[in-house]
Amino acid sequence: MQRHQVEFKGQAGEYFGIWIVNVLLSIVTLGIYGAWAKVRDKKYMYANTFIADHSFDYHATGKQIFIGRVIVASVLSGLGVLNAVNPLLYLLGVLILFCLIPVIIIRALRFNARVSSYRNVRFDFVGEIGEAFVTYFLIPLGNVFTLYLCSPFVARASHRFTTNNARYGDRPMRFEAEIGKYYTPFLIAIAITIGGIIFLSMIAGGTLMEMSGALGELKEAAESGSDPDPAQMGGLMGVILAIYLGIFLVVVPASLFYRAWVRNVHLNNTVLDEQHHLESTVHPGRYIWIVISNAFVSLSTLGLMIPWGRIRLAKYMASVTAVNSEGSLDGYMSDVQETAGVLSSEYMDLEGFDIDIGI
Amino acid sequence: MTIEDGYFLIEGRLFGPQSSAFEAVRLVVSDASYYVEIDGSRNGLQGDLRELKIEPAVGSSTRKIYLPGGQLFETDELDKVEHLKGGGFWTGLAKTERFGWHLVPLAIATPFLAFGLYRTLIPLFISFAMFMTPDGMIKTIDKNTIKTIDFTLTKPSNLPRSRKAEIQTIFKRLAKNAEGQSDKARRKPEYKLLFRSGDKIGPNAFALPGGTIVMTDALVHMFPKEDYVLSAVLAHEIGHVEHEHSLRQLYRALGMAAMIGLIAGDAGPMLEDIVLEGSALLALSFSRKHEMQADDFSYDILSGTGQRADGLIRFFEKLGEDMPIPESGEWMMTHPLSQKRIENIQAHIEADKDADK
Incomplete structure (x- = not known):
């Protein structure tokens, strides 16, 4: 068994230059350069991620991304106008888009896999629509009736779908894990949330009383049939703001905790070609600290430290990731054909949901 | 012979088309043409420099050059690649991106430009869209x-x-x-x-x-x-x-x-x-x-x-x-x-x- 540590060799200063030029050119070109900026950004991150002295590479072109963005932006703004002109037709449009989600996910996963390579061999994704439908529609349906208590099943289904259908060249990836491994961090995260809320309400008891008072007044007003208009909204907004703050203080760390642990479960149970075992040892506390302190530092420097934060996180994630190989890493042949699906990848990019596969 | 004469060697590694197997090679550049050497002898790959697809530099990461047959040549001798293909938009861009004092005015200009864009473009867009609305x-x-x-x-x-x-x-x-x-x-x-x-x-x-x-x-x-x-x-x-x-x-x-x-x-x-x-x-x-x-x-x-x-x-x-x-x-x-x-x-x-x- 040979252990290959993942290394990230990017430097904050060097990345800062790329990042600030990206932002500046995106502004000057009214966002058009953004597509090319994304490619440079990804290329830098990929090219500085090493396993066994070889780096990854990102092959999408700015033009591909740009075309995808134009199409996505037209569809979304078309829907926006439709919403104003004819709300019922708009709902139909949203419904159609919703039904297309499995197709969009598959094309995005395939595009992202096919434009990624390691040691000159590309990744691929061979998932089918039926399985995507089960993974992203049927299984999450369980959550609807169980107050999200099925989330671990949803996470595992997604990991199964994305990993078991991933290919490195012509070699398959395999993932399997018992559901208990997902429920452990899930239950701990719930415990953190509940404990955090109890703790917060103890130290901020008075505020909570005020909050429930304001809520009570609102309820009375609503029952007596009077107006929820401008004046009253102030009190409501205060309550919403307090809830926001509570979410930030409790739910964000809890969900980061879950995410870190689940990444370990995912990668530690993933094997490439039955001989290369992935290994992930993220420490949840350290991960939470890095993500939250990054956000704080980035905000308090008006965004100038965003690149530093990103490099810091990438370095940490690499340092807790490794590949344990039974055989040699040589000799894999790529069977990847044409790339397609840039459209769906951009849809996910604009909509902010992001699916990560493998390493 | 020197780089200035247009003759130089770039040490690197060559991957077969779509293969992760590689050999240590030397890319020999002479005037407007190149050939590949393994252990001091040519391996048969050669041609015009213009046929090489040289990937733009990103930071100080490994440079990649694709040969017409689909082979990939990778090297860490970054300066020599610049001699292969100087100038052009991407080379200038990579120079601008280097970390240094020249980034300070860029960093200062960015929020102002963003704000200016927000102040001019959004009203402009609104007026235009209003005008176009039937x-x-x-x-x-x-x-x-x-x-x-x-x-x-x-x-x-x-x-x-x-x-x-x-x-x-x-x-x-x-x-x-x-x-x-x-x-x-x-x-x-x-x-x-x-x-x-x-x-x-x-x-x-x-x-x-x-x-x-x-x-x-x-x-x-x-x-x-x-x-x-x-x-x-x-x-x-x-x-x-x-x-x-x-x-x-x-x-x-x-x-x-x-x-x-x-x-x-x-x-x-x-x-x-x-x-x-x-x-x-x-x-x-x-x-x-x-x-x-x-x-x-x-x-x-x-x-x-x-x-x-x-x-x-x-x-x-x-x-x-x-x-x-x-x-x-x-x-x-x-x-x-x-x-x-x-x-x-x-x-x-x-x-x-x-x-x-």
Whole structure:
């Protein structure tokens, strides 16, 4: 068994230059350069991620991304106008888009896999629509009736779908894990949330009383049939703001905790070609600290430290990731054909949901 | 022979087409052509330099060169690759990206440019979109919005026919007064007043872009003997229509979403959320500005035609009697604080008194 540590060799200063030029050119070109900026950004991150002295590479072109963005932006703004002109037709449009989600996910996963390579061999994704439908529609349906208590099943289904259908060249990836491994961090995260809320309400008891008072007044007003208009909204907004703050203080760390642990479960149970075992040892506390302190530092420097934060996180994630190989890493042949699906990848990019596969 | 003579060697490794197997090789460059050497002897790969696909430099990472046969040549001798292919957009870009003092002015310029873009481009986009909007679309917006709220929010009005007729008369007179009052409006709205009832929206009135104005029974009941208040509220809503506020807000939201998506979209997950929240707050301030504008309009049109113009003051005071009015926290509301709006109208009244003297 040979252990290959993942290394990230990017430097904050060097990345800062790329990042600030990206932002500046995106502004000057009214966002058009953004597509090319994304490619440079990804290329830098990929090219500085090493396993066994070889780096990854990102092959999408700015033009591909740009075309995808134009199409996505037209569809979304078309829907926006439709919403104003004819709300019922708009709902139909949203419904159609919703039904297309499995197709969009598959094309995005395939595009992202096919434009990624390691040691000159590309990744691929061979998932089918039926399985995507089960993974992203049927299984999450369980959550609807169980107050999200099925989330671990949803996470595992997604990991199964994305990993078991991933290919490195012509070699398959395999993932399997018992559901208990997902429920452990899930239950701990719930415990953190509940404990955090109890703790917060103890130290901020008075505020909570005020909050429930304001809520009570609102309820009375609503029952007596009077107006929820401008004046009253102030009190409501205060309550919403307090809830926001509570979410930030409790739910964000809890969900980061879950995410870190689940990444370990995912990668530690993933094997490439039955001989290369992935290994992930993220420490949840350290991960939470890095993500939250990054956000704080980035905000308090008006965004100038965003690149530093990103490099810091990438370095940490690499340092807790490794590949344990039974055989040699040589000799894999790529069977990847044409790339397609840039459209769906951009849809996910604009909509902010992001699916990560493998390493 | 030296690099200046156009002859040099680049040490690196060569991967077969789509293969992860590689050999240590040397790319020998001589004038305008190249060949590949393994252990000091040629391996048969050779050709014109122009056939090489040299990937642009990104930071100080390994440079990649694709050969016409699909082979990949990788090297860490970055300077020598620059000699292979100097100049061009991407080379200049990579030089600009290098870490150094020259980045300081860029970093300083960025927020100013972003702000300037926001200040010029968004209004420009709104004006352009307003200009391009066909009249038919605005009429359709009115029609379909009414259909939708009737389906989801409101019920038919229970007001007596005579009361409705009284208010309609006031409304028709105001609509006539409004004609030609706003220099901004390009189209002629088709004013129409509808009455609706519904627990969900309480005492309320709102305007749609095409000139349809909806008033609720609860609002009419609130001022049974004070028609001047209702006429001030109606004039306020007509102000929204004349200034085309709802279309402006719609296009502003679209423009902001596009701008954030294209420029700040790569800021990272948590920060993107924060940027979006910030833009929502900006949209609220925009909405408050519009409310003030409509208040001004209401006052001007009523006093300009010799009618009682302080109805809004009474409206806000009555609103305050029925429920507590917040005295702060304006930044998170769609409407300005009532106190501020009362003061605004009072300032108008004072100004008119001074003018009369």
